Amino acid sequence: MGVLPRESTVDVLEKRLREDILAGLHPAGSYLPPERELADEFGVNRTTLKHAFGRLVHSGLLETKHGVGTRVRDFLRLGGADLLPMLVGHSPDWIGEIFEVRRTVGELIAERAAARATAAQVAELRRLVAAIADAEGGEAAQLADAEVHRALARATGNRVYVLLTNTLFNAYLPVRAALVGPFVDARAAHDRLAPVVEAVAAHAEPAARAAAGAYLAATERIMLDDLAQSRRRRDRV
Incomplete structure (x- = not known):
């Protein structure tokens, strides 16, 4: 070491x-x-x-x-969104506001991806989402999950969505270890995100948006609960 x-x-x-x-x-x-x-x-x-x-x-x-x-x-x-990692490091309270943006942007990205994804992009999405189930450990599954979201953003054909996705992931960096809860069970993590990919593959825009909303809400609940428990443990020390 x-x-x-x-x-x-x-x-x-x-x-x-x-x-x-x-x-x-x-x-x-x-x-x-x-x-x-x-x-x-x-x-x-x-x-x-x-x-x-x-x-x-x-x-x-x-x-x-x-x-x-x-x-x-x-x-x-x-200031710009590049300040978010620093602000999250100062106060985890920023995470709730980041998650609100994450839901809004994530649903829109899934809808746009369903409208615009090419056959090659659909194949990439299916390969990347399958890799989540094969990941060893929560951190590896968390990183594999992030790659699916980056691919969804690319599938919109709009580079600003790609940059927004990167910005949101960068904002999590100071507390990423505390947000690993949804990915500890790699198969469950795969099953939560797979419906988004399949709706995009079917070019079903409303279904993609709804699936993304369900995924984002479910993972957000787990992560916020884990953050709250982490804070309570820290306060007891």
């Missing part, structure tokens, strides 16, 4: 500042205290502080203007 990397001072400072911003201690539009004051407060030098600022600027939480200062960016007004 390799040695786990240690957090640097910049890592710790970046995390502390990020949590303070996301918790609202530094509201959107407000300026952070002067660098010298912040460096003294955290017990770091100004070079370390600048490195942490640079990371937070890159992530979309801060903006700096020479001679003016460093201001908290209004990420809810100006």
